[in-house]
Amino acid sequence: MTDESSGVVAEVFQNEYVPVGATVADAVVTVTAGGGGTSRPAHGAPAAEVIMIDCSGSMSGERLVQARKAAAVAVDTLRDGVSFAVVAGTDWAQMVYPDRQTLAVADHATRAAAKDAIRHLKAGGGTKIGAWLTLARELFLADRAEIRHAILLTDGRNGESTGTFERALEQCKGLFVCDSRGVGQNWSAAELIKIADALLGTADGMKDPAGLEADFRSMIEAAMGKTVAGVTLRVWTPAGATIRFVKQVHPEILDLTGRRTDVSARVGDYPIGAWGAESRDYHLSVELGSDTIGDIGEEKLAARVSVVRGDDVLAKGLVRVVWTDEEAKSTRLNKRVAHYTGAAELASAIQEGLAAREAGDTVTATARLGRAVQLATEAGRSDTVQLLGRVVEVQDARTGTVQLKRRSENKDVDIDAEIAALGSRKTTRVRPN
Template sequence: MGNTSHGRLTFTVEVDAPEDLAVDAARADALLTVRARPAGEAEDRPGDGKAGHGPRHAEVLIMDRSQSMAASGKLDEAKKAVSAAIDTLRDGTLLGIVAGDHEATVIYPPPGRPLAPVDQHVRQHAKHQVAAQVAQGGTRIGRWLTLARDLFDTSTGSDTVCHAVLYTDGKNEHETPEQLANAVRGCADRFTCDARGLGEHWHRSAIRAVTEGLHGSAAAVLDVPDLTEDFVRLMQDAQQLVMPRMYLALSLTGRFDLGFVRQTRPVQVDLTDQRQERGAEIHIPLGAWAAGAHQYHVSVHFEPESLPLNHRVQAATITLRTEPPAGQADRPTCTDERVLIVKRRSSKAFVIPVSANLTRVEAERELRFAMQDCADAHERGDSALADAKLRQALALAEQLGDTRRLRLLRAMAQDGPDGKPVVRPGVSNGRIQQIGLDATRTGPVPDDPVDADTGPRRDTGVCPNCHRPLVAPDAKFCEPCGAKIGAEGAG
């Protein structure tokens, strides 16, 4: 398993990777389960920022004060939520507050000062500044994030857990998606950020851009008064973070190239574009960590003819690394190395074993796309496609036993004239945004993923176009060649 203690957490890496490959296979896949457990019962309490009591924490709270927040008492409710978050922070946590519209302003601490260590005096003054905010202007989330990064940069070191949280009630209309993406890249690997869509008129694309790039959680808060409870929980969770930065380190042998790295649990995120070249290794940033578990799908590609037949070949070594202490360049390892081994079989008649866990991962990915396609089609006014994607999503969620997403889908469905589910007329924009956003939420890693219920196990079949094995039995497309499976004219 590769069990190694690093500071306050003990890490293990479990690898589920079928060794045998078809003679014409061009990729190998592995499902990695990374678990972090407290290193000992006598661990110091994290988060108060004092020597000997765990890592220092820094928190920047980002308020949307755009003009739309004036409606329906939203800004007043948001002020309650931000004030409750301030009260939840432990003494010693470094605090900053950014108020955002089409510009961004630090409203606490006072101009020119670093982030303030929380105490009763700081709480009082910070909440006073929050209460004084007035709705104005538009929305430019990238500017808010950049100012939060600047606050962290002036007040923290590499050993500080830096976390931000933001909410927004409207569309990010004062910058392009490319400008937001550039801002997120400028903040990547510097701090993590949770984001919330508030009420009915926001759009999931900006929320996802923030949280996928900055390793945070994304959620819809449709009932505005619920934001207070949500922010309190987010602060409690943030203060459990004890590792400022973690990295998945991959060292590929000469025949192999990285295809992709995707987080599969608790949330689906494609991490491939975040790769960092570090000497002979590829490092994938994983954000800040607390005790808990995550799963990752790693795929490596190769030319079939480059592998000798019936020989075990090392494709990659896998380990975890963390942020080095100040003054050191090399990121220390947190786990023993794991090795990915493959064997190309010489006969097409050889039965290639299929990982039930990888099969489930692909089915969950199809569920994600069905939910997102349903939301997209509804927004375009394509009711026929939205209804078809809703039915597909309902079937996949039921097959997977995904009760949470099944409940969300049923809440927006009703029986059509033919008895089949259709999108309920009059479903709110907030509900559509929630469906599109929650499509990526797969839930916690099972305690024993190998023995977990992974649904029906069936022959995955082969692609009729390139004749390579499909990872999922119900795959709608072949990832190596892109051909649609079951489409008219395929093959």
């Protein structure tokens, strides 16, 4: 359903038929915005950008050379009038451009000055990502832009305590979107995923820094295409029902369940960030109360989903349940729901398996990574199976029978596993039933 004036459409994909006595309703809601849910042209949306470049000691050499080039390309891609800053990250966060703790306004002169400052970036020191994010937060708070986006590039693991890092992320939630990138061979997928989950951005990594320029250009182009921020997915459920989860499942998996803000006892908002002309998929799972179970043939509303910005409802969709005793109806899988259920399980299996491997829990690591190999094989993701094959010896891919390999001094093996963890979060879309 759509509000014609908003340009936003919400489509619900599900098999509404469930067996007699069933209480769980699953649906995928596809939200498509022709112009970001606003009639305002893209160039009229006030925007701000903060580019954070790791300048720790390990970035010396080719990584820093390519990072400078990528940051310069990002600055060149900013449209006129966008507020921006470049930050160097080490044991602390330092302003590169402008030289004061403020944001500059993009034009020919400021872009040239920023690129000149970027050319003088030097490597030295450690890595404290929370400090970098904290400075970005302070810069954004001092600006009135509606669209707030950041890029964070690192080649290493965070040197802060877990508590310090997570407190910084918590303080940044809801203020800006951050796309995080790892380069080289010593960054942590788990840390990049934490940033992506908290700040509703993407996470990716690469061994070869030569790919940074194109990636930075793509991220800035996407950010410049956003026209409206502060959009939420509002979910109403009937009395007695509970939300099992709400996840963005395309183009990248983001679990929004814990980000709920209660509007009322039966209505909650889940943040879905800034939008341009794009389409995303969300998986909603609802547990109905046992006292609401219907009779054969009875239909009930399991959820009402709305795309909301402020007081404006941009689009609506309905999730229904019909109880049936016909097995052919109740066992028919909706292709989108089944597809994304498998993708989410694959991502969890890889991340949990690698975390267990890192912690020395070989039993859990073997079980979870074996399951990941099995799921990736079933989904036809041969690239993921190949990357996992650097970490486990695959004995039978179809059954997920694997043996954990010994930790190697070859860092390529470990970073391939980190890349697999990030890659598992990216999904493709299937045709609807």
